[in-house]
Amino acid sequence: MAADKVDPIHQFHINTIVDIPVGGYDFSFTNSSLFMVVAVLLAATFLYFSTAKGALVPSRAQSMAELTYEFVASMLRDAAGNQGMKFFPFVFTLFMFVLTANLLGLFPYFFTTTSHIIITFALAMLVIGIVIIYGFAKHGLRFLKLFVPSGVPLVLMPLVVAIEVVSFVSRPVSLSVRLFANMLAGHITLKVFAGFVVSLGAMGAAGMAGAVLPLAMAVALSALELLVAVLQAYVFAVLTCMYLNDAIHPSH
Amino acid sequence: MFVTPAYGQEAAPEAEGAGSDVHAGTEVPHDAAHEGGFPPFDPATFPSQLLWLAITFGLFYLFMKRVIVPRMQGILETRSGRIAADLDQAAKLKEEADAAIAAYEQALAEARANANAIGQKARDEAKAEAEAARKEVEAGLEKKLAEAEERIAAIKASAMQDVGAIAETTAQAILERLVGKADKTAVAHAVKAAR
Numbered sequence: 001m002a003a004d005k006v007d008p009i010h011q012f013h014i015n016t017i018v019d020i021p022v023g024g025y026d027f028s029f030t031n032s033s034l035f036m037v038v039a040v041l042l043a044a045t046f047l048y049f050s051t052a053k054g055a056l057v058p059s060r061a062q063s064m065a066e067l068t069y070e071f072v073a074s075m076l077r078d079a080a081g082n083q084g085m086k087f088f089p090f091v092f093t094l095f096m097f098v099l100t101a102n103l104l105g106l107f108p109y110f111f112t113t114t115s116h117i118i119i120t121f122a123l124a125m126l127v128i129g130i131v132i133i134y135g136f137a138k139h140g141l142r143f144l145k146l147f148v149p150s151g152v153p154l155v156l157m158p159l160v161v162a163i164e165v166v167s168f169v170s171r172p173v174s175l176s177v178r179l180f181a182n183m184l185a186g187h188i189t190l191k192v193f194a195g196f197v198v199s200l201g202a203m204g205a206a207g208m209a210g211a212v213l214p215l216a217m218a219v220a221l222s223a224l225e226l227l228v229a230v231l232q233a234y235v236f237a238v239l240t241c242m243y244l245n246d247a248i249h250p251s252h
Numbered sequence: 253m254f255v256t257p258a259y260g261q262e263a264a265p266e267a268e269g270a271g272s273d274v275h276a277g278t279e280v281p282h283d284a285a286h287e288g289g290f291p292p293f294d295p296a297t298f299p300s301q302l303l304w305l306a307i308t309f310g311l312f313y314l315f316m317k318r319v320i321v322p323r324m325q326g327i328l329e330t331r332s333g334r335i336a337a338d339l340d341q342a343a344k345l346k347e348e349a350d351a352a353i354a355a356y357e358q359a360l361a362e363a364r365a366n367a368n369a370i371g372q373k374a375r376d377e378a379k380a381e382a383e384a385a386r387k388e389v390e391a392g393l394e395k396k397l398a399e400a401e402e403r404i405a406a407i408k409a410s411a412m413q414d415v416g417a418i419a420e421t422t423a424q425a426i427l428e429r430l431v432g433k434a435d436k437t438a439v440a441h442a443v444k445a446a447r
Contacts, residue, residue, distance in 0.1 A: 033304035089317040
């Protein structure tokens with residue numbers, strides 16, 4: 001039990017709440033599922049009730065919702081132009097989902113859904129999938145111009161195209177790993193320092209005095225993690241906007 | 253404690269292979285993973301995570317697309333419309349105010365011009381009156397001066413006539429006292445000659 005408490009990996013364990021096996025696969029409702037549901041409900045409830053009145057002069061909550069909306073909208077407009085606004089519901093959903101999931105993860109004993117690579121990878125694949133499908137649907141084969149920059153000497157072309165292809169293929173990986181690794185590393189660090197406090201505290205008075213340092217560290221790290229949680233949601237959304245821009249304007 | 257490289261590599265390609273359907277044979281050590289493996293790389297949990305992600309994210313997306321985004325668009329459009337309308341009205345009111353100010357200034361200028369004209373007229377009249385009065389007085393004075401000069405001339409003439417007689421009597425008296433007798437005619441001649 002004591003070992004569990006200081007084990008920094010323990011917080012990432014997925015525990016089944018309701019067992020749902022279907023055709024040999026485990027589709028159980030787990031703590032991860034629970035926190036996805038909680039995150040979505042929280043974000044949806046906030047957005048729903050803060051905008052319910054639709055006041056001309058917004059209340060504080062409505063202001064927050066509007067600021068988030070405007071923030072994402074201007075992000076998308078800056079990156080992808082007005083044509084990109086058709087993806088706005090998707091980008092807004094993505095941002096709110098990741099942001100809420102990240103922030104929820106900061107609470108002690110809460111599960112961080114975005115600390116699992118499969119979730120971030122699925123979201124990244126969703127983005128890239130949309131980019132590829134929309135790109136081909138809109139531009140047909142001209143979408144492949146994405147890999148052929150104009151104004152490059154013919155000799156260099158194979159090399160440049162190869163680089164472009166590799167960079168495109170690595171996008172979902174970097175997009176997902178960035179979010180996943182940030183959340184994972186942050187939570188592990190926080191847990192390790194918090195674990196020091198517990199271990200040192202168990203060693204009597206001298207230990208208690210020594211525990212002040214890691215405690216201060218844990219407090220500082222919590223602040224940092226708050227920043228990281230918001231920043232990573234922003235980075236995820238802003239990169240999504242830039243990739244969507246590639247789908248809308250493939251020739252660069 | 254930590255994941256072995258082999259384990260990680262096994263998990264990653266499966267994830268990239270797209271999704272939930274690939275790994276049929278990963279019934280593997282469900283419980284063993286709970287004990288030892290690195291949870292984020294445990295493929296046994298992938299189907300559940302993907303399913304619930306699809307459900308929650310999908311519903312959230314629909315909710316956003318159907319309810320939240322249109323509603324917020326409505327709010328923002330109403331607000332910008334209201335602001336534009338208010339600005340229009342403000343511009344209109346300002347125009348009206350400007351027109352009122354212009355009218356007022358024009359009236360003021362007219363009134364000022366009128367006042368100037370009236371003042372000028374009054375000044376001119378007063379000046380003319382004063383001039384006339386002055387001329388009348390001057391004429392009167394001139395007349396009086398002429399009369400006075402005439403009178404002086406008359407007095408002087410009469411005085412001059414008297415001077416001869418006085419000189420004769422005085423000369424005769426002096427001669428009588430000095431020499432005892434005086435010739436009246438000679439004295440008169442002498443006085444006349446002296447004048």
